[in-house]
Amino acid sequence: MTIHENRQVRLTARPRGIPQGEHFSLVTEPIAxxxxxxxxxxxxYLSVDPAQRGWANEEGNYSAPxxxxxxxxxxxxxxxxxxxxxxxxxxEHVYGWFGWQRYCLTTPDAVLRRVVPSSLxxxxxxxxxxxxxxxxxxxxxxxxxxxxxxHVLVSTAAGSVGSFVGQLAKIAGCRAVGLTGSSNKAAHAxxxxxxxxxxxxxxxxxxxxxxxxxxxxxNDIFFDNTGGSIADxxxxxxxxxxxxxxCGTAANASWTPVPTGPRPEREILTRRLRxxxxxxxxxxxxxxxxxxxxxxxxxxxxxxxxxxxLPGLEHAPGAIARLYRGENQGKLIIAVD
Amino acid sequence: MTIHENRQVRLTARPRGIPQGEHFSLVTEPIAxxxxxxxxxxxxYLSVDPAQRGWANEEGNYSAPxxxxxxxxxxxxxxxxxxxxxxxxxxEHVYGWFGWQRYCLTTPDAVLRRVVPSSLxxxxxxxxxxxxxxxxxxxxxxxxxxxxxxHVLVSTAAGSVGSFVGQLAKIAGCRAVGLTGSSNKAAHAxxxxxxxxxxxxxxxxxxxxxxxxxxxxxNDIFFDNTGGSIADxxxxxxxxxxxxxxCGTAANASWTPVPTGPRPEREILTRRLRxxxxxxxxxxxxxxxxxxxxxxxxxxxxxxxxxxxLPGLEHAPGAIARLYRGENQGKLIIAVD
Numbered sequence: 001m002t003i004h005e006n007r008q009v010r011l012t013a014r015p016r017g018i019p020q021g022e023h024f025s026l027v028t029e030p031i032a033x034x035x036x037x038x039x040x041x042x043x044x045y046l047s048v049d050p051a052q053r054g055w056a057n058e059e060g061n062y063s064a065p066x067x068x069x070x071x072x073x074x075x076x077x078x079x080x081x082x083x084x085x086x087x088x089x090x091x092e093h094v095y096g097w098f099g100w101q102r103y104c105l106t107t108p109d110a111v112l113r114r115v116v117p118s119s120l121x122x123x124x125x126x127x128x129x130x131x132x133x134x135x136x137x138x139x140x141x142x143x144x145x146x147x148x149x150x151h152v153l154v155s156t157a158a159g160s161v162g163s164f165v166g167q168l169a170k171i172a173g174c175r176a177v178g179l180t181g182s183s184n185k186a187a188h189a190x191x192x193x194x195x196x197x198x199x200x201x202x203x204x205x206x207x208x209x210x211x212x213x214x215x216x217x218x219n220d221i222f223f224d225n226t227g228g229s230i231a232d233x234x235x236x237x238x239x240x241x242x243x244x245x246x247c248g249t250a251a252n253a254s255w256t257p258v259p260t261g262p263r264p265e266r267e268i269l270t271r272r273l274r275x276x277x278x279x280x281x282x283x284x285x286x287x288x289x290x291x292x293x294x295x296x297x298x299x300x301x302x303x304x305x306x307x308x309x310l311p312g313l314e315h316a317p318g319a320i321a322r323l324y325r326g327e328n329q330g331k332l333i334i335a336v337d
Numbered sequence: 338m339t340i341h342e343n344r345q346v347r348l349t350a351r352p353r354g355i356p357q358g359e360h361f362s363l364v365t366e367p368i369a370x371x372x373x374x375x376x377x378x379x380x381x382y383l384s385v386d387p388a389q390r391g392w393a394n395e396e397g398n399y400s401a402p403x404x405x406x407x408x409x410x411x412x413x414x415x416x417x418x419x420x421x422x423x424x425x426x427x428x429e430h431v432y433g434w435f436g437w438q439r440y441c442l443t444t445p446d447a448v449l450r451r452v453v454p455s456s457l458x459x460x461x462x463x464x465x466x467x468x469x470x471x472x473x474x475x476x477x478x479x480x481x482x483x484x485x486x487x488h489v490l491v492s493t494a495a496g497s498v499g500s501f502v503g504q505l506a507k508i509a510g511c512r513a514v515g516l517t518g519s520s521n522k523a524a525h526a527x528x529x530x531x532x533x534x535x536x537x538x539x540x541x542x543x544x545x546x547x548x549x550x551x552x553x554x555x556n557d558i559f560f561d562n563t564g565g566s567i568a569d570x571x572x573x574x575x576x577x578x579x580x581x582x583x584c585g586t587a588a589n590a591s592w593t594p595v596p597t598g599p600r601p602e603r604e605i606l607t608r609r610l611r612x613x614x615x616x617x618x619x620x621x622x623x624x625x626x627x628x629x630x631x632x633x634x635x636x637x638x639x640x641x642x643x644x645x646x647l648p649g650l651e652h653a654p655g656a657i658a659r660l661y662r663g664e665n666q667g668k669l670i671i672a673v674d
Contacts, residue, residue: 224602227600227602227603227606228600228602231602241619246602246605246606247606248606249602249603249606252600252603255603258599258600258603259599259600260597260598260599260600261597261598261600262595262596262597263564263565263589263595263596263597263598264601265561265564265565265568265583265586266564266586266589266592266595268583268612268613268614269564269583269584269585269586269614269615269616270614270616271614272613272614272615272616272619273612273613273614274611274612274613274614275605275610275611275612275613276605276609276610276611276612277605277606277607277608277609277610277611278606278609279606279607279609282578282609
């Protein structure tokens with residue numbers, strides 16, 4: 001078979017905090033043909049995710065840090081172009097841990113889900129049918145237990161997960177209010193993502209008052225991607241037996257030393273809250289079902305998704321910092337050239 | 338019928354923090370015969386509970402504060418001595434909201450549970466078959482979801498609820514470790530309440546190290562009555578998918594202003610915790626079933642309970658402060674003379 005030139009975006013310096021372009025290097029080298037039990041995947045689209053900050057750092061996260069001088073850990077969607085595994089056939093598309101690189105030589109362990117052919121674009125497998133949509137779906141329904149008429153508050157509501165939570169909340173018959181950090185995003189989220197109200201937390205002189213005004217009846221579900229001062233206010237708006245879904249903690253750039261905040265235990269007790277942590281990797285067995293349901297909702301026009309696709313691997317090194325600056329419009333994706 | 342002289346312990350001054358003897362007055366006055374729909378109860382035993390601090394204060398608790406110059410809100414067990422309600426017969430014993438007084442003229446709304454006659458002493462209805470035992474049972478099983486072989490940590494383990502949690506954990510096949518504030522109580526709890534290890538948190542130079550040493554495998558369930566610095570350490574010992582049961586927040590004497598502590602949201606996320614608040618008053622419908630099961634376990638000798646009974650209403654005013662000083666040996670009860 002053809003010898004392919006692989007291009008990789010490797011992590012070559014250990015960041016403290018948000019990874020910047022300087023922590024990565026572009027490396028070109030030939031890639032071998034698949035050995036026994038291996039498949040060769042040509043990546044088409046690479047994912048850029050907030051969680052990559054944690055994977056690049058050495059902060060005792062829930063995933064081991066990416067070793068230096070290896071391709072940055074990333075989700076991707078690609079096409080199998082050579083295979084030594086009978087069940088994985090060239091021409092088939094797959095979604096999984098294929099890294100920031102043009103080609104990925106790997107074993108089927110790295111595959112999270114086969115791509116079900118549909119009229120949706122391939123990149124949708126990284127957004128609405130990928131970790132973001134599936135996280136929103138499984139966390140909101142699995143831990144939120146939404147009921148029609150309930151009130152839902154979402155932090156990073158215009159983000160890659162929050163944009164689906166608002167829509168899923170609306171589909172479930174709930175009223176959703178979202179938080180975001182810019183007026184443009186607030187307007188966009190209100191127009192497209194099912195939110196009854198959006199709050200720009202950067203422009204609210206009193207965040208607590210802004211949240212209470214937008215949620216006059218309190219909240220039954222708080223879907224939280226930030227933690228920090230937004231969460232401090234939000235849990236104090238919860239109704240009795242409210243559910244808090246901790247899906248991320250983006251508000252704090254560092255957890256060493258542990259930052260302090262107002263103690264929540266009295267709120268948990270008196271409001272009878274249920275505060276749960278959600279990490280998508282616990283739910284691999286539910287991926288197929290969730291993706292099928294999300295595809296159905298998307299094809300029916302009941303869920304929309306926005307993507308910002310950067311053309312070419314050379315955009316990957318700066319992409320995580322771009323995400324944390326909040327500059328992207330929709331799910332940030334790298335197209336492999 | 339006879340006119341009875343009632344003796345009441347009234348709340349006559351609003352405390353800030355822990356109620357002391359000076360906040361109460363003993364008042365004697367005749368009590369009327371039951372009117373339409375009313376029953377007259379002769380209290381036999383009165384309960385002393387940590388929650389009474391909250392009921393006496395004006396701190397925006399989950400219960401309205403006790404109005405000044407009325408009998409202190411309290412659970413009690415007593416005998417119906419006159420009744421204008423067909424279904425409630427004189428001679429029957431009942432458990433409920435009868436207050437710190439010798440007689441209680443009330444309606445059946447105040448009754449939480451009828452006392453099922455058994456060979457257990459009547460005072461057991463305020464401890465193992467009362468709010469304490471029922472709280473331990475329903476919170477531990479309902480929110481803790483214990484499985485054999487799991488590890489359980491309990492704060493205020495020698496207290497009126499914790500003493501049952503250790504025993505229920507052992508019956509469920511779990512290993513339980515408890516925290517308490519004196520060496521005597523630690524020894525007593527280890528000998529009687531099912532704990533594999535007890536920690537005296539007042540004598541531990543490094544509480545985190547002491548908890549980690551006693552719980553080398555981490556904890557699946559943290560049954561918390563304190564919050565505060567014990568909880569800060571405890572949630573950092575939780576195993577993946579651990580359950581934290583917030584049943585009280587005794588570590589902080591005041592919540593205005595809200596005290597600060599290390600932020601928990603990253604722990605909730607990375608350990609996939611489920612942190613729930615438990616308030617027994619949400620579970621009135623489950624009382625009969627829980628009390629029946631606890632009576633069965635007690636009669637079979639599988640659960641023990643300790644009571645400290647103070648003789649006479651005049652001991653009530655100082656009893657809450659006594660409880661918070663940790664001087665009682667077992668559930669603190671006032672016998673009505």
